Amino acid sequence: MNAELHPDISWGLSKAATLKGSLLVLQRALDNRFLSWAGEINAEEYQFPRLIAAAHLDKIDYFASFPHLATFAVTLGRDPENLAAIDTSAIQSAGAVGLPNLQPVTHVLTPAACYHVYPHFSGNSLERKLVVTTRNTCFRCESHYNPLRRQWSFEMREIVVLGNMEEVTSFIASFRTRLEAFFHSIGLPVGWEAATDPFFNPSSNPKYLAQKLDPVKTEMIYGGSLAIGSVNFHRNYFGEAFSIERDGEPAFTGCVAFGLERWLYAFIDHFGANPSDWPTL
């Protein structure tokens, strides 16, 4: 399967591509480009853990909106008898481990890089606009997986702004302009489309309807269907959930997110497999 895309990709049982050589160089160059944009607007860089507390995600109704995407960090009950009861008999045939009793599940593997930012600033009253950038390995359980395009784990770089409504909307508008110019300069055909988040049972979720009526997510679409990134206006949803204030009111937030593996796919698909044909970043 790897050869179909690029010789520097391999695809095994992990439902995420293994990369080497030229693709790692490209991934690093892309991320450096995003970091440089973040630096231009004085973003402070953070590295958050790979696990996020379920208690944080609960504050934003994550388990009602996206239960199907969550990958939980589970650990086994400490009792030696329980630990010994792990069932490995079906691993080789079906790939599945039989688990005995679990300890209480308290953490989730990060589903989106920016989810760490809002609890981190919980309770803060911001005196000025705050810009943060962070990259994380993100995990989303999907019904099917493809190398680079849809993986269980993938790399996401985000640039996040916290401020008042005008500060956030102007951040989003300026990033969109910057990205349009960038796509044009490197010759990558990317369009913009209003999108909704992949809600569980969308027809009965008022948040889905609200997003349809007041689009807050705009995706960068390569090749007509692959979202390689998005700009998102969260309104004051996170500010309210985590008691972050700006101007004495719940802070507004927004982010621009880049799915690094999908950028690799777009580059290989559009410019070809040979690194010498790739545009300079």
Added chain:
Amino acid sequence: MDRETAHTRLREWILRHGKSIDEATLTDETPIMEKRVITSLQLMDLILLIESMRSASLQQEQIAPGSFRNMTAILDNFFSEALAA
């Protein structure tokens, strides 16, 4: 229901249910969804209110991005003269 009555009832409803909003700050152009004066849960109630004021269900094709952006948009979309005619 005429536009003026609809305007009055809509304004009363938003002031009663909306967050961080009062008589002085609510205008016809206040972006009630963008500023989350109305949350997504309340949006359902707002739709029910509009339906009861119009004595008719809203059809899917009548609902589009921006339809509920502010009071002016709601009145234009659901209580205009053309619709009443």
